[in-house]
Amino acid sequence: MSFGTHSYVSDPRNTDVLFNVNGALVPREKAVVNIFDSGFMLGDGVWEGLRVHNGKVAFLDDHMDRLAEGLAALKIDLGISRDALVARIDDTLKTNDMTDHVHIRLMVTRGLRSTPYQDPRVIISPATIVIAAEYKQPDPATAERPLNLQSVATRRGRPDVQDPGLNSHSKINCITACIQGIEAGADEAIMLDPQGFVATCNSTHFFIVRKGEVWTSTGDYCLDGITRARVVDLCRANDIPVFQRNFTLRHCYAADEAFTTGTFAGLAPVGTIDGRQIGDGTRGPMVARLQQLYLALIDTDTK
Template sequence: MSHGSHDYADDPRNRDILIYINGAMKRREEATVSVFDSGFVLGDGVWEGLRIVDGHPAFLDAHLDRLYEGAKAIAMDIGLDREALTGAIYRTLAANQMHDGVHVRLMVTRGLKRTPYQDPRVVIGPATIVIIPEYKNPLPETAERGLKLFTVHVRRGYPDVQDPKLNSHSKLNCITACIQAYTAGADEGLMLDPHGFVATCNSTHFFIARKGEVWTSTGQYCLGGITRSNVLAVCREAGIAAFEKTFSLTDVYGADEAFVTGTFAGVVPVREIDGRVVGDGRRGPMVERIQSLYKAHVARDIAARKARSLSA
């Protein structure tokens, strides 16, 4: 069964990985947290996904910005400053002798609770920090063949209900969207905002190309995506007109090309939406160009981080 842009080939090396839990390195089978942990009890926490390229996490500064802003928004003390948390990430990679082709899941929850109850004040310890590194590369055919999307009934909600800007552990609305999409035979769910306009997908951000322009949603009802913002930046640098705007499914069905973005797979074409073939059903020239621009952008970020680490 397809898992959308997150499809990957199993790597046997992942059986022996060491996972960081609150400063300790644990073997996979020993890497556990308490049933009283806030993340398990209520999904109370924030997280980031990081792509490791040539020994370094791509766009780490932007990911840490989002992590610490999310923690501040929910009044959670991570317990480590940025430098210490960065050190923990690199220490985890070193413990596993990992250098490339790695995806890291960085998770922070509010920590251990005295009793399974909602109130954050019943936490009795520091935040729980988990860093899971895995050898995991997106399937090459995903970037070429593309995805099938299905517009789901589950909406991206107003920020006064649950702010879509928070990359929280509480992802049930996205999970129900995912269920509806794969039940309908699609790879991922296309989600609308409360007004019926296109917002995002259940685990990626959504773009269309029309008449030489690139469109994505206003961003009001989706996570502040790192790859999303990088794609907008590289398009504008390359002279491609790129807009954050309101648009409907009619605009989507008439698009020349469509694609999704995310940390794991980067830029992935979309070949079909709600049974309608996008373009000629194959990766188009705009998507192929943006994939190349984004790859170069990643390389520049990694080169800059390597230069900073050598001069430190």
């Protein structure tokens, strides 16, 4: 079961899907990694979440660019070419006969270690590459049902501590924030940056709407979100004033609308923040408009 923006429709076909582990297609119950794998042992790796529409991965080049940037930052050698990786993704989809309502978790770790130790010089294998594709349709209610968000104590860190723009397997700060949000009865947590400005949610990006303007954070303390960037571009292309700027929870409480963005669910409306109703507490006209523009963009990208 999943919650909030990651609520999905259960699909019995997932019982029989094949996952791609280092180029081999295996049943999901046999899709395992060694206990000495860097990802399992130390969270040493990067990942991408991909959506499949019309038989194609939406915004694939952007995802591959972000993956390459993460690998370069961690000095992980993928071991195969970008084209070969894309071919593995395509092969996984074709073998499973997947064309729509599919979510892929693409995971790359540094590989196997000879001993439980963080030093990358103990690596004894090529990188581990896992492509886990599932039939996973977002719960249709997510597009209309307002989320309840809670600001939490756990902050997004500075890049000299752990770069918040790195989509690494090490997500413990986001998990901690999520737990704090859950304990407060919320769907998801709002995380602030070190200066106290709104940064992002624990698993999605965050926007507010004020007097016809769309605001999101500067991006200095959040992942370089692909859906987030697409929404900013859509605003600019459709004469909607949009700003990437610093703002506080005070600005959120007085907003007309608020919403989150992410690869899985797209845009989801927000109804309350810290128990305060946002606007009239329902999906507002700006969110509804941007949802339609985003769906049209995905259709165009995957034709």
